[in-house]
Amino acid sequence: MRHSIREFYSDHNTAPIDKDRGPFKTMASGKRWYYLNPKTDDIDWWDVSNGLAATPRFDGQTRGEVKLSVAQHLFNCALMAQKWVDEKNINPVLVKHVFLHDFHEAYTGDISKPIKSILNREGLVTNLEQRIDKTIYDALELDAPDQQMQCLVKSIDDRMLATEWLWLMPGNPLEHGITARPFKIEIEPWIFIKARAMFVAMFNQLFVDIPQ
Numbered sequence: 001m002r003h004s005i006r007e008f009y010s011d012h013n014t015a016p017i018d019k020d021r022g023p024f025k026t027m028a029s030g031k032r033w034y035y036l037n038p039k040t041d042d043i044d045w046w047d048v049s050n051g052l053a054a055t056p057r058f059d060g061q062t063r064g065e066v067k068l069s070v071a072q073h074l075f076n077c078a079l080m081a082q083k084w085v086d087e088k089n090i091n092p093v094l095v096k097h098v099f100l101h102d103f104h105e106a107y108t109g110d111i112s113k114p115i116k117s118i119l120n121r122e123g124l125v126t127n128l129e130q131r132i133d134k135t136i137y138d139a140l141e142l143d144a145p146d147q148q149m150q151c152l153v154k155s156i157d158d159r160m161l162a163t164e165w166l167w168l169m170p171g172n173p174l175e176h177g178i179t180a181r182p183f184k185i186e187i188e189p190w191i192f193i194k195a196r197a198m199f200v201a202m203f204n205q206l207f208v209d210i211p212q
Helices: 045-054 070-088 093-100 113-119 124-139 147-168 192-206
Strands: 024-026 032-034
Touching: 045 070, 045 192, 070 093, 070 147, 070 192, 093 124, 093 147, 093 192, 113 124
Parallel strands: none
Antiparallel strands: 024 032
């Protein structure tokens, strides 16, 4: 029988803390994510799937008891990207870039635009997100999107945001600078288990397998 918290948690992560790498977060797998010096070995895709399926869009301030997750947002964006690839003869790598565009939120959470506009006055949030994105791209051995691809990703993301607002949020989206044309799809938030399963299925289709 263990008698202390230190003893209870001693088996969860036996690797020593690397103080030279700065602040870190402990993930569900037991791995540590060092924000200022992340490495590809720090990534566990199951941590990513769990985190994104549990992270709500709009800070959870949506109608209904079940909240839309970032995982579902990325899944839906990837479906729309695939439709664009099929209909507009666009480079199919667009689907991967669209699916990946919010992966950093597994480590940062979904920072809403008003908060980001306050915190990001010196580019700190953007720099942090870009550092995480680079590590994720390196782990997947995928080149970062060029400017043209970034514009396509943003277009799909903006339209999905407008679609989600239409189905889930009160008030006028124009007050928040949301002017994109919504997709003609319905948004019905998934429970955590479904959101994670659908996210994992899409990840496995595009990249390497995450064990079920």
